[in-house]
Amino acid sequence: MTFSEFNLIERFFVRDNPQRKDVVLGIGDDCAILNVPEGQSLAVSMDTLVEGVHFLHDTAAADVAAKAMAVNLSDLAAAGAEPAWVTLSLSIPKIDMGWLQAFSDSFHELLNHYGLQVVGGDTTKGPLSITLQVHGFVPASVALKRSGAKAGDIVCVTGPLGDACLGLKVAQHKLAANGDVRDYLLNQYYRPKARVAAGIALRSRASAAIDISDGLVADLGHICKASDVGAVIYTEQIPISESAKQVTSAERVMDCALTGGDDYELCFTVPEDDLRKVQAALETVGVACYEVGRITGKKGVRVIQDGEELELNKAGFDHFAAA
Numbered sequence: 001m002t003f004s005e006f007n008l009i010e011r012f013f014v015r016d017n018p019q020r021k022d023v024v025l026g027i028g029d030d031c032a033i034l035n036v037p038e039g040q041s042l043a044v045s046m047d048t049l050v051e052g053v054h055f056l057h058d059t060a061a062a063d064v065a066a067k068a069m070a071v072n073l074s075d076l077a078a079a080g081a082e083p084a085w086v087t088l089s090l091s092i093p094k095i096d097m098g099w100l101q102a103f104s105d106s107f108h109e110l111l112n113h114y115g116l117q118v119v120g121g122d123t124t125k126g127p128l129s130i131t132l133q134v135h136g137f138v139p140a141s142v143a144l145k146r147s148g149a150k151a152g153d154i155v156c157v158t159g160p161l162g163d164a165c166l167g168l169k170v171a172q173h174k175l176a177a178n179g180d181v182r183d184y185l186l187n188q189y190y191r192p193k194a195r196v197a198a199g200i201a202l203r204s205r206a207s208a209a210i211d212i213s214d215g216l217v218a219d220l221g222h223i224c225k226a227s228d229v230g231a232v233i234y235t236e237q238i239p240i241s242e243s244a245k246q247v248t249s250a251e252r253v254m255d256c257a258l259t260g261g262d263d264y265e266l267c268f269t270v271p272e273d274d275l276r277k278v279q280a281a282l283e284t285v286g287v288a289c290y291e292v293g294r295i296t297g298k299k300g301v302r303v304i305q306d307g308e309e310l311e312l313n314k315a316g317f318d319h320f321a322a323a
């Protein structure tokens, strides 16, 4: 008997995870039929991970699933949306039962953790690539957007920056690390956490928000562009983990924090008068709030170190940038 696409879906992706009440029809039919709760809008986002582009060739299947989930949920977090449903498009070069088992175990563990239900997908033969589309709920009037930042607003981030970029260098043997420092940095790279609870706590409080996938400078730049403002950030105020401080020079760490990718912390802006309320709201969900700069009327993102503006040679990751 050949192990067909249908067997594969049955075996690995149809499981007895809790059924959400808003799912009328899930996996197995031509379409999923879903009910958006009254008063909520649907927030939708999709991200693809391609082997060799978004993750290293030897990445464990469990880590690939975790990363695919985190990068997608991070977008819902940045909108202040509550995760509900996910669809999965899987392209695999061959049926590798061990890989599929590990991938789907990790995937389902995260579904349970976030109360998400997988409601459909597609399975094809091809280069290893994972596309998720996540769907979440947020009342439209309180959704977080990139636009809305005003001159004078404080720029904040939810956690240390640069760890994932350093973790990638460790995984690629470009940076030496040992013991707990190594474990921490690799974990930050392979298992980023989506700031879902923080995003919900920031609803109607942050004036603008984005998740940091391509580096603080680039992503804050997106807020500035959408809001038609500029920003200034102070390197001394950027949170850096103890592991990052121990593993390499301050300069290399700061480069990662400013322009390295994959951190998946939130960057948001808040009017100065609301800062304390926002800090308190984040504290209730156990998330820190670090002030890193200010929104300005002058366009562009400027980085200040020791009172002087830093020259940046690259502002985040761009797949199509000229080599």
Ligand code: ADP
Residues within 6 Å of the ligand: 005, 009, 013, 026, 027, 028, 029, 030, 031, 088, 089, 090, 118, 119, 120, 121, 122, 123
């Ligand atoms: P169709 O031919 O109509 O596109 P498929 O054979 O691709 O249907 O899929 C059959 C059912 O299995 C559909 O409900 C689809 O959403 C679901 N499905 C396919 N692949 C996956 C997957 N990787 N994860 C979850 N559901 C899947």
Ligand code: MG
Residues within 6 Å of the ligand: 121, 122, 123
């Ligand atoms: Mg199909």
